[in-house]
Amino acid sequence: MIRLISDSACDVPADYLKEHNVEIIPLYLTLDGENYEKDKLEADRNAYYDAMVNHGAFPKSSLPSVDDFYQKFEEAVKAGDSVICITMTNTLSGTFGSAHTAHEMIMEEYPDAKVAVYDSLQNTVSQGLVVEEMVRMRDDGLTFEEMTAKMPAVCDAGMIVFTVGSLEYLRKGGRIGKLAVTAAGKLNIRPLLILEHGKLGIGGISRTRKRSIQDIFSYMEKYLSNHDVNDYIFSVGHGYDKEEADEFRKAVEEKFGMTLFEHQEGGFEVEIGAVSAVHTGPFALGLGFIKKYELL
Numbered sequence: 001m002i003r004l005i006s007d008s009a010c011d012v013p014a015d016y017l018k019e020h021n022v023e024i025i026p027l028y029l030t031l032d033g034e035n036y037e038k039d040k041l042e043a044d045r046n047a048y049y050d051a052m053v054n055h056g057a058f059p060k061s062s063l064p065s066v067d068d069f070y071q072k073f074e075e076a077v078k079a080g081d082s083v084i085c086i087t088m089t090n091t092l093s094g095t096f097g098s099a100h101t102a103h104e105m106i107m108e109e110y111p112d113a114k115v116a117v118y119d120s121l122q123n124t125v126s127q128g129l130v131v132e133e134m135v136r137m138r139d140d141g142l143t144f145e146e147m148t149a150k151m152p153a154v155c156d157a158g159m160i161v162f163t164v165g166s167l168e169y170l171r172k173g174g175r176i177g178k179l180a181v182t183a184a185g186k187l188n189i190r191p192l193l194i195l196e197h198g199k200l201g202i203g204g205i206s207r208t209r210k211r212s213i214q215d216i217f218s219y220m221e222k223y224l225s226n227h228d229v230n231d232y233i234f235s236v237g238h239g240y241d242k243e244e245a246d247e248f249r250k251a252v253e254e255k256f257g258m259t260l261f262e263h264q265e266g267g268f269e270v271e272i273g274a275v276s277a278v279h280t281g282p283f284a285l286g287l288g289f290i291k292k293y294e295l296l
Helices: 013-018 045-055 064-078 095-109 124-139 146-155 170-174 177-188 211-223 243-258 276-282
Strands: 004-009 022-025 028-031 060-062 082-086 113-118 160-162 190-196 198-205 233-238 287-290
Touching: 004 124, 004 190, 013 022, 013 190, 022 064, 022 124, 022 146, 028 276, 045 276, 060 170, 060 190, 060 276, 064 082, 064 113, 082 095, 082 124, 082 146, 095 113, 113 146, 124 146, 124 160, 124 233, 124 287, 146 160, 160 211, 160 233, 190 211, 211 287
Parallel strands: 004 022, 004 082, 082 113
Antiparallel strands: 028 060, 160 190, 160 287, 190 198, 233 287
16 A cells, blocks of 8 residues: 655645545644644644734744654554655755655665655645645556656646735745845735745735735736646635635636636645744735646
């Protein structure tokens, strides 16, 4: 059996994980900098969002330990199973380092083990789409060797185009240049952010939330002028404002003539988790997408 593993930053709902036998290794979260809780298992997403929105909190996250990954890998190896594991992009977390070290330890102790670890180059909604592609490959009958041959291209084929309420959370986490944050703060502007090939960058700026959302549409319109919409799976990820997200989903489907993954049979809706909100703040909204593995 091929065991599929992701860290909790993928924000895939529990019922999907259970149905498709995907295992999760949680990151850790704290509001006070002292007491850490396991993401999804102990930490309540709504409580963290409430603290950010209503109390101006800046939560922190901590990566899983090497042993967190090692124990999961060893359990699979002893059961005679193979493992394919992904983590959130290394530009936002050191989680891949923990998984990679655990992988090296496993291979030293069990040299015949079939264990592969990948930096997904993604986060939240697009990382969830990598999970979906892993599930589809496994369920389509691909072998461990066939899947691992595909995985680097699958990870690199995802992308998120999104906006946030402000750049302050990214600044505090050191994920974006201080100069860009200072300029944005002075001008009271909203950014268009792009996570592609594991790198986070600014794709544009605007003065209002409405315009920043329109910038997502403009970017995607240009992108899809050179790409076939049918070659990709699309999904919306949202933070605090569910009503805004539902309106955005409807507009995306109408404008681009697509059915989002969350509206397809067996799909899931991504509520951006607290792990990602630590970096983006509570008002992230965006469109994630990935090219179907058959076309890579």
